[in-house]
Amino acid sequence: MPPPYKALDLYFQMHRRSIPFDSFSVLFTLKSCTRLQSLIIIRHMHSHIIKLGFITHVYVATSLLHAYVVTSFSNACLLFDEMPERNTITWNTMITGYSRSGNINKARAIFEEMTLRDVTSLSAIIKAYFDHGYWGKGLSLFREMISSAEIKPDLVTVGTVLSSCVNLGALALLVGKSVHGFTVKNGWELNVQIGTILVDLYAKCGYMKNAFRVFDLMQERNVMSWTALICGAAQHGFSQEALILFKMMQKTNVRPNELTFTGILNACTLSGMVEEGRKYFKMIEEYGLEHRIQHYGCMVDLLGKAGLLEEAYEVIKTMKFKTNVVIWGSFLSACKEHKQFDMAESVIEQILSAIDPENDGGIYALICDLYALNEKWDDAERVRKLMLDQNVRKARGSSFIRS
Structure with missing residues (x-):
């Protein structure tokens, strides 16, 4: 029996044996019900919570609200209107719900109606704007958040905003520079998540000096940090630098992944380095990784540009895809x-x-x-x-x- 059903079964065993419930047992059961995403079970739990008298408990009601947001947003709206007490999490849940349903205006109206906002509230409405393509409004609100003395973004907020707009070119660059400046001003250490996103963002926009600067400031680096820098260098014609970075990565005992080798093979292709390309193509299996179609594509392109068409065709014939x-x-x-x-x-x-x-x-x-x-x-x-x-x-x- 899957864990959510086990939790539900234990809950009703308690009910059959007349064991008293507290808010914690109800909350944990609701969490399990939410994972099941069954509206019938959620409604059954709702009626049971009313009978037990827990519906006036703000944390229980908010957890129930979240369950309805996941399964039936119309029911969530009805419950929200009936709730005698609401906390910040309740309002944030509704902002997320309206965002998921595509009603950004109502999400903003809920945000404006809040008497007490926190960093999660701002993160939720900013993410709602970015998720639905309102980049200007999202960026404006994010800048207000950065300059505000009242509510400051945390690392989760910054990571969410950066992840939402990393592929948006000039706009992403504006957000990235705002975030970078904010972290420097507040003396934050660039953690691996934020640092990697910033490196990737700068590299994709062609600001390689900024990408290297952020990379050097990072206290910890993982395979994605190295890969973002390698792929960025290869993309913008710094093929030798990409290969040097790969060797540095090997020396630090960071294990490359399939995407790392895509960047390396792309660097070899752009610079016509046939022997190096062959070497790194073989190295993929040496690391216990599988060749992806991108790797084959790079090799066909590399060999084809070098005039080695028979060898390129042999690569095509040996593809598993x-x-x-x-x-x-x-x-x-x-x-x-x-x-x-x-x-x-x-x-x-x-x-x-x-x-x-x-x-x-x-x-x-x-x-x-x-x-x-x-x-x-x-x-x-x-x-x-x-x-x-x-x-x-x-x-x-x-x-x-x-x-």
Whole structure:
């Protein structure tokens, strides 16, 4: 019997034996019921709590409220309206509930209605804004929080905010700089979570000096800290630095993971370091890790750019995964670059049978180019006709850069 059901069974054994309940036994049982996410059981517990007279107990009522937020938010709203006493946790629970239901305006209204707020309240409404794409409002509130003398963010809040916007480019950079400045001003030591997120954020935005500065300030580093810096260095063309970082990581006895090797292989690909790429590709298994499709993709790209197309094709054939459009595209691009038309033709029919006409229009265009460059006009026309028949469209270029 799973632990939540065991707790529920023990609760009703107490009831059958007329053993008196206290608020702690009720709270622990409610916690187990919440994990089960069964509305029928929650409602049964609700009626039992009313009979026992615990519904006026603010902690019990708040725990019940949380159970309803997880299972049925409409019931949570009814219970909230009926509660004679509420504490800060009660209000925070409703902010989270309205955020999950997508009603950000009501979440903010609940926040404004609160007579006493704490750092969790601010964290909840900021996270609600970020989760639903209201980046400007979330950032504005976060800056107010940082500058406020009343409520200061803690490490949990900072981690939540950074995690929510780490992939948002310029906006993430603004948040990262605000957080970085706040930690320095308050004399905080950068823990491994906050430090890693900041390193990752700066590295993705191309601010490698800032990433290295934060990394040096960290008192403790784990595999994700090292990996964030390695991947960032590789992404922005610092391939030699990425390899040096990997060797430093090995010396500190931090064990790399699959993502670390993706960064290293990417560094080798961008700099055309074939021998190093082969070495690190083999090293993945030496560490007892499994090759991922990203690793194969990097090797195909590396070997293809170096003109080693037969070896690149051997890598494709030895893959444990179904070859995706990215790898095929990389291989065909290398064939085009090195004018290896026979090699390309040997796999074209295999590729055409595997790709999706609705999403992989770029591959069709690339195949047409290969046939045209090899002066096989009939084959090029056949592929163009296939594109028309299957309504293939090449995706337009797009950007996520914000003004």
